[in-house]
Amino acid sequence: MGNLNVAFHTIRFRTDAGIAYLQFDRPEANNTINDLLVAECRQALADHGEGIRVLVLEGLPEVFCFGADFQAIHGASSEPQLDNETQSADVLYDLWTDLATGPYVTIAHVRGKANAGGIGFVAACDIVLADERAVFSLSELLFGLFPACVLPFLIRRIGMQKAHYMTLMTAPIPVEEAHRWGLVDAYAADSADLLRRHLLRLRRLSKSGIRRYKQYRASIDAFLTASKMKAVAGNREVFSDPENLETIACFVETGQFPWERRHDASGG
Template identity: 30%
Template sequence: MRTYETLTLSVDERGVATLTLHRPEKHNAMNAAMITELAQAAASLAANDAVRAVILAAAGPTFCAGGDLGWMRDQTARDRQGKLEGARGLALMLKALDDLPKLLIGRIQGNAFGGGIGLMSVCDIAVATEDAQFALTEPRLGLIPATIGPYVVRRIGEGHARRLLLNSRRFSAATARDIGLASVIVAPADLDAAVGDEIAAVLDCAPGAVAATKDLVRALARGKADDDIRFSVEALADRWESAEGRQGIEAFLERRPFPWLKK
């Protein structure tokens, strides 16, 4: 794994990677370097067959305060093409994390604002502390939550998005759970244990099946399949033809451990 300026990345013996936002002095606000490095890390993790799951975490008391205001000020000074490039970089970083063919679990402590909610929204599971606070603050700054919008709106639905995106109001962890932004909320002392429970469950699953299921969910939820019946039939046939599919069925029938389980 490479060294990063704004992130840390480690992989344990189980194949669980921990990708940590590491600008605690700036409440992990995303600047140009962090945006670039998150995209690079996502590409590296996607290509690493030894990685089974990824924890997206943050150093310090705040998960992510959104976009760095210095970076935003720099964007306003760029010409139109430069502004488009800056926005595209942010959009492609979010897409790279959303497309990650592994379980991506957010470990959310403290607050998440603006782009921090965008990062939560591309996680498959987001575990948050019960004292966390959230807000989509862009309209208060005269901006809009544009590049995070596709992920946030899909995550929480149009009705909740209209309420929370339009007025920048803060909302609690309980509300985040109720609208589907946070999957689980726990006491701060229980955060790592709750994340560990989610990781343990996915490590029981075949990695190729996890990646294929993630693709299936995205395609069906986003209307990318022209014919849901044909798409799902072909997807199941593909898994029946896969080595994992054959090995899993044979192991179950013969009462042997599944080959993807760590000994």
């Protein structure tokens, strides 16, 4: 079963012969991202990154990760929290950069829904495996937001236009389409077996070889580093907009999407 670390509250983490498994574990919050989850992911990588060759990211069977925790944002939407929001975006961007450039092979094993910031985790990984029911979406514009920090990682993986289309349409993309676009590398009805077969191959790689290759890969692709400042600034802009915060509050309190609220207000 490997070595299980039980000290975490939002993730489960274990290691097994050079393979680490990091599972998002917030079933009560649809596996959404909050500051603690980001901090615990970074702590796990800081503590174990030098000793592992492969890192597998997983969610729950029905949801991989559904993006930002609107409950937490609604509860911390007062003016003194705005600097904290910038810091949170900065740390989340650094976490995704760690996944993209760290000295280990990163695999996103996606089952169920991956949305918004969940797509950031997916796009940051070296390899993306999915089950046949997986769906992928960027819902931010429905709330007046846009995926500022996600986009550099997504563009790097699938290109500008496909990322642009996903952002504008906001609709879920089925796994077959995500595979055609290059967001998913392989998928199967039995994704656990698909993961097992990939790990059998990846176990043969040396730690030093992985480290050198990932360092070289990062050195010839400066896009993520160059995009960070604008991404974090864009995130701050949309999450400090009072209208957007009101939209998030309404959704948290009533479950209504913005267009449903407008429809009710117009009496239509």
